[in-house]
Amino acid sequence: MEFVPCCQYRGDGKVTKTSDKHRWNMLQLAIRNNTLFRADDYDMKERAGIDKQYTYFTIEYFIMGADLLADIDNPEMPIHRHWKYREELIRENKFVIMSHGGIDMPKVISKSLLLRKYHDVTRFHLVDKGIAMEVGSKYIRDEIGMGRYLRYLMRDEVYDYIMKHRVYSKE
Template identity: 55%
Template sequence: MAKIGIYGSSFDPITNVHLWTASTIAHRAKLDKVVFLPCSSRRADKEMKTDNEHRWNMLQLGIKDNPIFEASDYEINEHAGTGKQYTFYTMEYFKKHYPKDDIFFIMGADLLQDIDDQEVPVYKRWKHREELIANHKFIVMARDGIDMLKVISKSPLLRNYDNGSTFHLIDKGLSMEISSSYIRDEFSMGGEPRYLMPEACYQYIMENGLYQKD
């Protein structure tokens, strides 16, 4: 049985921090594979700056040198812009795709907090959250200022399914929070974020004129 982590993000563009995070989690959680899952540009809750094709191409360039990294086009192709975009359906898909393996959804502590945030109305919490938590496992990365154990203890849903294997909490140690949006801003303002991403991705951005100011 392999251990596989599903790592979803916009990857707009993929950065060295994405790669370092995936590598760190694979090492700490003893994963055999990390599947990078770019979200669709048609997601209702996200505003993509770059179309699916460019983000997919950059992702392929960014992960090509690591044999345990793979990419999945499930969200950008199979269910773009439909109700099936919810994390529950995504995890059900991967559970069926890898029936003999142990599947984990990789998320930040901020997303763990959002799933069943007691401070917001029920309708604003994650869709199908009970089925998601009851049937799947999670690797949760620390975020500055968020106490992961307190987040779990404050939510009846998370607390009731905290059986020792549902949540694998990881403190990454070194804080590296350079974001895709920071890189996009640097490009748009004429900056030079070359060494914040894989070289092949930087060259792709320059050749295709992505994120550049008009």
Template identity: 45%
Template sequence: MAKIGIYGSSFDPITNVHLWTANTIANRCKLDKVVFLPCSNKRRDKTIKTSNEDRWNLLSLATKNNDTFVLSDYEINQEGWHLTTYETLSHFKKIYPDDEIYFIMGADLLVDIAEGRWGKSEKLIKENKFIVMARDGIDMLKAISSSPLLRNNDDGTFHLLDKGIAMEISSSYIRDELSMGGAPRYLLPDDCYDYILANSLYILKEK
């Protein structure tokens, strides 16, 4: 039985922190694969600055030299945004029926689930396992203990990573730097930086 982590994000763009985080989690949690799962640009709750194709190309460049990393276009190819994470994880459990599936997320999302902001949250928590990364200012144990849903399903459901995992270089920081003429070259892989410049991504267009 393999252990597989599902790592969903906008990846707009993917950063060295995304890669470092995925590699660190794979090492600490003994994962056999980390599946990078870019979301659809049709999501109403996100403002994505690039096309699905460009984000996919950037992910392909960033992950090409690590055999533990694989890409999935399951969400990015959805015609409309109607999926919840519950359906996504059900999909991967069908793809990997003999393996153990974990959803990788930040502690901020744990709080969102506890507060009922995710669709099918009860079924999601009852039927799945999670690797939760620390976020500054969030007490993960308190978030679990203060939620009836989380604390009554905490029987190995949550693998909490609270040591040396929180890093705050974000995709939005890179986008902002590029839009203002900055050069955030060493915050993402060289191939990705070159691709962004070659395709004028995130560059503020003159009016």
């Protein structure tokens, strides 16, 4: 499995709160000694700073939370924040969508003309039983930022790195 973290300054105008350097270092620690995992800095290096860090250019298979599924074709989102190449992205890739935040994934798909257009038995694999993504990256950032102890949610090396570099400190 390949991990391709997005650049800190994304094409949709969002900026991650954690620097590319820290996110890259934490990823390296998280997958260290696992030969099944590989990290690729394509978005962070190759496309950084050119405002073209579109998901479409970097994936073939996408694992994401249901919150991102709801954002792909969200009509309430301003046009300049829409996912670039979203139709091509959906048409040409497969998705594993993890339950998150109580979002009704089949309802999200059924309400979107675009998602419905490409929905078949192979396009979207909805994981809503047994595994939940209620503990996501935002939860971890917020909890550590408030000084809570979350070592048990990640490898020790990653937790130690976060604490040493005060990655999510609110100061």
